[in-house]
Each structure stands twice: as C-alpha cells, then as structure tokens.
Amino acid sequence: MRFTRFARRIILLAALPLLLLAIPAASAATASAATATGWIRLAHLSPNTPAVDVYLYSFGDSSAQIVLHHVAYGTVSPYEQVPTGDYTVAMRAAGAAATSAPVLSASVDVVAGHAYTVAGLGPESGLRLQVLDDQLTTPSGQALVRIIQASLKQSVVSVNWGGRMLQSSLKFGAVSSYQTVSPGTATLTVSGGGGQTTASVPLAAGTVHTLVVLDGPAGLQIDDLLDAAGSGTAPAGGAATGFGGMAPRGPSSPLPWLAAIGAGLLLAAAGGLRLRARRVPAPAAAGKHRVPAARP
Amino acid sequence: MRGGGRHARRRRMPAGRRTAALLVAAGLVAAGAGAAGLALTRHPDVPQAAALVVLPAPTGPIEAAPAPGAAQVAEPVSLVIPSIGVTSALVHLGLTSSGALQVPPTTSVAGWYTGSPRPGSIGSAVIAGHIDSVTGPGIFFRLSQLQRGDRVYVKRADGTLAVFAVTEVQMYAKDAFPTAAVYGAVPDPELRLITCGGTFDYTTRSYLSNTVVYAKEVS
Numbered sequence: 001m002r003f004t005r006f007a008r009r010i011i012l013l014a015a016l017p018l019l020l021l022a023i024p025a026a027s028a029a030t031a032s033a034a035t036a037t038g039w040i041r042l043a044h045l046s047p048n049t050p051a052v053d054v055y056l057y058s059f060g061d062s063s064a065q066i067v068l069h070h071v072a073y074g075t076v077s078p079y080e081q082v083p084t085g086d087y088t089v090a091m092r093a094a095g096a097a098a099t100s101a102p103v104l105s106a107s108v109d110v111v112a113g114h115a116y117t118v119a120g121l122g123p124e125s126g127l128r129l130q131v132l133d134d135q136l137t138t139p140s141g142q143a144l145v146r147i148i149q150a151s152l153k154q155s156v157v158s159v160n161w162g163g164r165m166l167q168s169s170l171k172f173g174a175v176s177s178y179q180t181v182s183p184g185t186a187t188l189t190v191s192g193g194g195g196q197t198t199a200s201v202p203l204a205a206g207t208v209h210t211l212v213v214l215d216g217p218a219g220l221q222i223d224d225l226l227d228a229a230g231s232g233t234a235p236a237g238g239a240a241t242g243f244g245g246m247a248p249r250g251p252s253s254p255l256p257w258l259a260a261i262g263a264g265l266l267l268a269a270a271g272g273l274r275l276r277a278r279r280v281p282a283p284a285a286a287g288k289h290r291v292p293a294a295r296p
Numbered sequence: 297m298r299g300g301g302r303h304a305r306r307r308r309m310p311a312g313r314r315t316a317a318l319l320v321a322a323g324l325v326a327a328g329a330g331a332a333g334l335a336l337t338r339h340p341d342v343p344q345a346a347a348l349v350v351l352p353a354p355t356g357p358i359e360a361a362p363a364p365g366a367a368q369v370a371e372p373v374s375l376v377i378p379s380i381g382v383t384s385a386l387v388h389l390g391l392t393s394s395g396a397l398q399v400p401p402t403t404s405v406a407g408w409y410t411g412s413p414r415p416g417s418i419g420s421a422v423i424a425g426h427i428d429s430v431t432g433p434g435i436f437f438r439l440s441q442l443q444r445g446d447r448v449y450v451k452r453a454d455g456t457l458a459v460f461a462v463t464e465v466q467m468y469a470k471d472a473f474p475t476a477a478v479y480g481a482v483p484d485p486e487l488r489l490i491t492c493g494g495t496f497d498y499t500t501r502s503y504l505s506n507t508v509v510y511a512k513e514v515s
Contacts, residue, residue, distance in 0.1 A: 230420050241491045
C-alpha cells in the first residue's frame with residue numbers, strides 16, 4: 001500500500017521534468033497558411049478600336065470590383081491582386097453607362113498564385129477578349145519572354161533578340177508562347193513586310209517579359225512589359241542570420257539534472273525499502289533477542 | 297565474550313538502519329540538488345533586450361512602382377520599420393561560395409540581396425538581417441513580432457521612399473525553406489524580410505528555422 005504510493009510518487013517526480021521538456025518542443029511547430037490570391041491585368045490591344053471602359057466583376061456580384069476608364073489602344077494595366085475565384089471582364093465603349101450591355105465580356109477563373117492578362121485583341125470588326133495565362137516561374141538563372149502581335153499595319157512580324165529568332169511570322173492578334181532566353185541586354189528587331197524596328201531590350205535572369213508589338217505614330221512600336229521578377233539566382237536553402245546570443249539556453253543541459261534526480265530518487269527508494277524491511281519484522285525479532293540480553 | 301557479542305549486535309543493528317537512512321538522505325539530497333539545478337536551468341535564461349522604441353515613419357517623396365517599361369527604380373539605401381524600432385542602412389548581399397544567401401557582416405545592419413529586384417520595382421525584393429549576435433539582439437530581433445498591415449519603409453538612393461504593408465509572417469524550418477515563395481518571381485512590387493528563428497542548435501551554432509515576413513507595396 002504505502003510502497004505503491006511511494007513508487008507512484010517517484011514515477012510522477014521522474015516524469016515531471018520530461019513533461020516540462022516536451023512543452024517547448026510542441027510549441028516550436030508553426031503552421032503555415034498560404035493566402036489564396038491571384039493577379040489580373042487588363043489590356044486594350046486592338047489598333048482600330050476606340051477607347052473603352054473595362055470592368056472587372058467578381059462572379060455573382062453586380063457591382064464592379066475594378067473599373068478602368070477610357071482605356072486606349074496600347075494600354076496594359078498593372079496587375080491587380082484578387083482573391084481566387086471566378087471573375088467576369090466586361091468592355092463597354094468609353095463613357096457608356098455601367099448598366100448598359102457590354103460590347104464584350106469574358107470570364108476568368110483565378111487560381112491561387114496565377115496571373116492572367118485579359119486583352120482585347122484583333123481588329124474592331126473581330127474584336128475578342130482573350131484570357132492569357134501568364135507564367136510566373138522562370139527556369140533558374142534564365143529569363144522568359146513572349147510576344148503579343150498587336151500591329152495591324154504590319155500584319156505579320158518576326159521577332160529577333162540578339163541574333164536569336166524568338167518568333168517568326170507572328171500574325172496580327174496572335175500571342176506567342178514563352179521562350180526561355182539566357183539573360184542579357186541585346187537588340188530586339190521586329191521586322192515585317194514594310195520594314196523593321198529595333199530597340200535595346202534587357203532581359204534579366206529571373207524575369208518574365210511580354211513584348212507587345214504596336215502600331216506607333218510612325219511604324220512599329222515595341223512595348224516591353226516586365227510581367228514578373230524574382231531573384232535571378234535563388235540562394236540555396238535558408239539564411240544563417242543568427243548567432244544565438246538571444247536564444248533560450250541549453251536544450252540539452254537538463255539531462256545531467258534529470259540523471260541526478262533519477263539517481264537520487266532510486267537511492268532514496270532503495271534506502272526507504274531497506275528501512276521498511278528492517279522496521280516491519282523488528283518488534284518480534286528484536287524483542288526475543290533483547291530479553292535474554294537484559295535479564296542478567 | 298558476552299559483552300563483545302552484545303556490542304557487536306548493537307553495532308550491527310543500528311549500522312544497517314543508519315546506512316539505509318543515509319541512503320535515503322543522500323538520495324533525497326541528490327534528487328533535490330538535481331531538481332534545483334533543473335529548475336534553475338529551466339528558468340527562461342533568455343537575455344533581455346532593451347525595451348522596444350517605436351520609431352516615427354520616415355518622411356520623403358513616396359514613389360509607387362513605376363509603370364511597366366519605365367526606367368528602373370533607384371537602389372535601396374536604408375530601411376525603417378517603425379513598429380519594431382528598426383532603422384538600418386542597407387548593405388549589399390550576394391551569394392556565398394556554397395550558393396547560400398550571404399548575410400550582413402555585422403548583426404546591427406540589414407542587407408539587400410542584389411540578385412533580387414530592387415525594392416519598389418516589380419518583383420520580390422529580399423532583405424535579410426540577423427536576429428542576434430553571440431551576446432545580444434541583432435537588427436531583426438523583433439521581426440517575428442510584425443503584424444499584418446505594419447508598414448515597412450525603404451529609402452532609395454534618389455531619396456524616394458517605397459512603402460510596404462506586411463501581408464504575412466511565417467516561420468519555416470531551414471531544411472524545408474520555401475525557395476519558390478521567397479525568391480520566385482511575382483508580378484507586383486513585394487518585399488521579403490528574412491531572419492532566423494525557432495530553436496538554436498548549440499552543436500551547429502545556428503538556428504533551425506527562418507522567419508520570413510512578406511510585404512506588398514502600398515500606393
């Protein structure tokens with residue numbers, strides 16, 4: 001009875017420090033939750049279409065989340081970060097009532113971490129709203145580039161960057177796929193049937209570009225859009241940004257103390273058992289022996 | 297003979313009890329010393345940093361991200377995070393020979409990774425700083441205390457300011473560092489602030505985790 005209670009106490013005492021050790025270990029775990037957003041930008045790339053008002057609606061919400069007024073040919077908005085979900089993009093003639101029927105509309109399903117360009121492309125007679133899935137990840141140390149051909153004057157163009165053909169015979173209203181290029185600054189040459197235009201274009205490592213070929217006041221115009229940028233070379237692993245001067249001390253130091261407690265309790269228990277073993281049978285045994293010794 | 301026997305008997309009996317009692321006493325003393333030692337070493341032996349001094353927001357012409365295709369923004373020169381009392385010049389950081397992120401040469405200054413976009417231009421700009429030195433707090437000691445919405449100011453070489461709002465504060469184990477999320481391309485002007493966190497491993501003398509603060513430029 002008393003021994004089992006004693007043993008239980010020893011076990012409890014021995015277990016307590018272990019529990020204390022477990023608490024900081026459990027609280028060190030940190031949950032991470034990604035925010036569910038993506039990006040949308042809007043562009044007017046139809047040369048003979050007058051300026052428009054562009055509306056972005058979250059699905060099922062009749063009031064527009066974003067309204068861009070008087071968006072003229074060649075305009076590309078910055079990216080807007082939006083919660084994931086379905087969206088509708090509507091184009092109306094500039095100044096038209098928000099309640100009027102849109103000239104064009106398109107729906108976009110925004111996926112977390114993805115970016116989209118919703119562009120009015122083609123001639124006015126065949127204007128369409130195209131949803132482009134924009135790429136955000138570059139191969140390590142490389143750049144990505146694509147071309148949107150929005151020139152009506154030069155209906156077919158070829159695009160060359162630093163001697164490398166990025167895209168040949170790209171038709172009006174078409175969008176090329178992304179090309180991976182070694183980073184650097186080089187001359188971009190856009191050539192069509194009626195001449196060519198050049199520009200010095202830097203394409204840095206870790207960046208994504210969209211080159212838009214537009215009808216300029218005279219000849220072609222090149223719009224270099226920096227779609228996204230990250231580190232050209234991503235550092236390996238985490239950062240060694242601490243020396244421990246403010247860290248809680250010694251996660252390994254309690255072991256000697258625990259050993260001392262354990263050894264001490266065992267010793268005490270052993271001693272306690274010996275005391276009991278001698279005390280319990282003692283009255284009878286000791287009496288027998290003492291009586292003859294005391295008689296004389 | 298009898299007397300000797302009596303003496304021997306008397307000596308034997310108490311001697312056993314005495315040994316047992318001694319064992320109990322020694323055991324209790326050892327356990328007590330162990331418990332005391334444990335209690336003393338378990339006490340939060342965290343060196344105390346000086347009290348937080350919240351700083352005023354810096355002033356200067358605030359310039360939001362340039363239009364796509366516009367000239368590059370100027371290089372970052374200093375950093376101010378009023379809510380956690382951080383004000384620091386920004387040194388340039390590259391990569392170590394093993395390809396890891398170089399860290400500032402002293403613990404009292406933060407640095408901008410020159411392989412990342414400039415703060416305030418499109419992309420994920422990266423700034424790193426130490427949480428502590430061997431003796432006391434470093435420039436980013438309180439980084440993990442940042443709250444969503446807290447402002448971060450980066451002053452550029454041309455005197456303009458880029459202003460960011462904190463969107464997320466995360467801690468990651470270094471062996472599971474989210475390279476793509478931190479260093480990958482993003483289509484808007486963002487900032488990542490990196491320091492150490494979590495448990496300090498005394499055998500490798502390094503922290504096992506990194507705290508990463510994500511911020512987005514406010515216009």
